[in-house]
Amino acid sequence: MSVRVASAAAGVLAGARSLTAITEWISDVPVWACRIPGFPTDRSLAPCPSRATSAGPGLRAIAVDGKALRGSRTSVTGDVALLAVTDHTGHVPAQRQAADKSNEIPAFRLLLHSVDLTSTVITADAPHTQHAHGTYLRERGAHYIAQVNANHPGLFHASATCPGARSRSAATTVPGPATA
Secondary structure, three states: OOHHHHHHHHHHHOOOOOHHHHHHHHHHOOHHHHHOOOOOOOOOOOOOOOOOOOOOOOOEEEEEEEEEOOOOOOOOOOOOEEEEEEEOOOOOOEEEEEOOHHHHHHHHHHHHOOOOOOOEEEEEOHHHOOHHHHHHHHHOOOEEEEEEOOOOHHHHHHHHOOOOOOOOOEEEEEOOOOOO
């Protein structure tokens, strides 16, 4: 995993809620605290809010999210839901219609099938924190940041006890396969 992604995740676990706050946390953290997880002490890993991504050199960041189309519900049909991949420049390399919001989970792999995930950091909503999704992403050469809620009690309690964890959900980074 990129040290830059790991340091950003550490900032979130410490309570930072924006790219600016993450950058400030990284800049302010004591040198001794950087040494514990093996982060560089020269502050070169701080993300820059003016850049499109904080994923680090050679990594591309994309988000997977679903939305119901406003006004698509009728008296006989439910909302039309779309699941999309968006990179951090606003480009949408893939989009797929799901039968309804509850069908986002099975649409995840189908959506990402046509996208090159090598050296990519994926973020998604908590419902996509699935073992099968993690396996799929690792097999495709991706890294991911999983949102962990109480629906994964073991992982939730383990991540909630991390030093600095202040929220009811915690971010967990999981590396993709090692590259040569």
